[in-house]
Amino acid sequence: MPQPSMFNHMMTRRRFIISSMAAIGGLATVSACSPEKNPGSYMDVASGIWRHGKVEAGNRSAVLRELVRYATLAPSSHNTQCWKFRIDDRSISIFPDFSRRCPVVDPDDHHLFVSIGCAMENLIQAASANGLDGNAVFDPSSRGNVRVSLEPTNAVVTPLFKAIPERQSTRAEYDRKPISMNELAMLEREGTGKGVRIIFLTERAAMESLLDYVVQGNTAQMNDSAFVEELKAWIRFSESDAVRRGDGLYSASSGNPSVPSWLGSLLFGLFFTEKNENDKYAKQVRSSAGIAVFVSEGENPEQWIEVGRCYERFALQCTALGIRNAMLNQPVEVAALRPQFGAFLGIGEHRPDLVVRFGRGSGLPQSLRRPVEDVLA
Numbered sequence: 001m002p003q004p005s006m007f008n009h010m011m012t013r014r015r016f017i018i019s020s021m022a023a024i025g026g027l028a029t030v031s032a033c034s035p036e037k038n039p040g041s042y043m044d045v046a047s048g049i050w051r052h053g054k055v056e057a058g059n060r061s062a063v064l065r066e067l068v069r070y071a072t073l074a075p076s077s078h079n080t081q082c083w084k085f086r087i088d089d090r091s092i093s094i095f096p097d098f099s100r101r102c103p104v105v106d107p108d109d110h111h112l113f114v115s116i117g118c119a120m121e122n123l124i125q126a127a128s129a130n131g132l133d134g135n136a137v138f139d140p141s142s143r144g145n146v147r148v149s150l151e152p153t154n155a156v157v158t159p160l161f162k163a164i165p166e167r168q169s170t171r172a173e174y175d176r177k178p179i180s181m182n183e184l185a186m187l188e189r190e191g192t193g194k195g196v197r198i199i200f201l202t203e204r205a206a207m208e209s210l211l212d213y214v215v216q217g218n219t220a221q222m223n224d225s226a227f228v229e230e231l232k233a234w235i236r237f238s239e240s241d242a243v244r245r246g247d248g249l250y251s252a253s254s255g256n257p258s259v260p261s262w263l264g265s266l267l268f269g270l271f272f273t274e275k276n277e278n279d280k281y282a283k284q285v286r287s288s289a290g291i292a293v294f295v296s297e298g299e300n301p302e303q304w305i306e307v308g309r310c311y312e313r314f315a316l317q318c319t320a321l322g323i324r325n326a327m328l329n330q331p332v333e334v335a336a337l338r339p340q341f342g343a344f345l346g347i348g349e350h351r352p353d354l355v356v357r358f359g360r361g362s363g364l365p366q367s368l369r370r371p372v373e374d375v376l377a
Ligand SMILES: Cc1cc2nc3c(=O)[nH]c(=O)nc-3n(C[C@H](O)[C@H](O)[C@H](O)COP(=O)(O)O)c2cc1C
Pocket: 001, 002, 003, 073, 074, 075, 076, 077, 078, 079, 110, 111, 112, 114, 115, 118, 167, 168, 169, 170, 171, 248, 249, 326, 327, 328, 329, 330, 366, 367
C-alpha cells in the first residue's frame, strides 16, 4: 500500500500553496475556525504511548492488561489496529476486528491476520519479560481466533522486548550503506518461522528488478479509485485528527507536513499522483541497504499470523540493531501481479507475503494507538 508523498513536493510548490492559502483567508484564520478540538499535543500523546510500563509483579490483572498494551504497539496495515483482546484468568485471547478490515487493498484479510500475528508476538515477548510463558492455541471453530495461554516461568527480558517502544515503520530514505553479514544473519534468524522464510535482495541489480514490481503494483493501485478512497479514509492529515482517532496513517509519520484535514484532503487530490509516488519509491528502494521478502507455505489465517510473528521479530531485531525498516507491499497486494512476482523470486506456488526494505537512517514521528479500553472485548 502506498503511503502518499504528495507533500514531498510541497517545498518546491510552496509558492502555490501560500498563494492558495492567502486566497482562502490565510492559515491563522483557518486554524482559528477549525472545529477540531486539540486534546493534547501529538508528541505528548505519542510519548505516553511509546514507553515501557511499570506494573506491580504480584498484580496479575494489571500485568495482563499491560501485556495487551504492549500488543497494541504492534504494526498493522494502514494502522487499522484490527484486533480485540479478552483477558481471562490464565490466558489472553486475540480476535480479528473485522469492522476494521480493508476490503480493497486486503480482500482475503491476509494483512489483517499478519497484523494480528504482530500483536501476538509483542504480547508473547512482553509475557516472557513478566515471567509468563505464552503459547498460542488456535480455535479451529473460528476464523482466526487465538488464545494465548500464560503459565508462570522465569522472567526473560529479551532485546526484542526492550525494542518494542522504539520500533516504527520508517517511511524515509535511508543512508544506502550495506549492513553486515552478521546483522543479516540475525535478521534472518528472527524472521524465520514455521513455514515462513525470508529471501534477501541486497545486490543493486536485484533491487532494481524488485523496484519494477513496486512501480507496476503502485501504478495499478493509483489507477484504482476504490483503492485510493480506502487509503484516504485511513489518512490522518492533522495532528488533532490523529490524536482524536488514535489510529490511521498520520501525515508526519510518512514524512509529510501535518495540515488541517480539509487542506490535506485538497492537497491529496493535487499531489498524490502516480508519478510522484513512483519517484518516491525509487528513491526509497535505492537508499536502502536491502529488501527482505517474507514467503510462506500455506494460505490460511494461521499461516498468516505466523508470518506476522516472524515479521515483528524481524522488525524488533532491526530496531535493536539501529536498523530502520518499512514495507513496500504493492507487488504482493495486487493479485494479478503476485504470481509474476513469485516467479521472479523463484518460489514456485508459495505466496510472497511481505516486501520490506531496511537500512540505517533517521526516524519520523511515531504513529498513535487507541487506548487499551477500546480494544478489550
Ligand atoms: C500487514 C501489514 C502491511 C503493511 N503494508 C504497508 C505498506 O505496504 N506500506 C507501508 O508504508 N506500510 C505498511 N505497513 C505498515 C503500517 O502502515 C504501520 O504498521 C502502521 O501505520 C503503524 O505504524 P508503525 O508500524 O510505525 O507503528 C503494513 C503493516 C502491516 C502489519
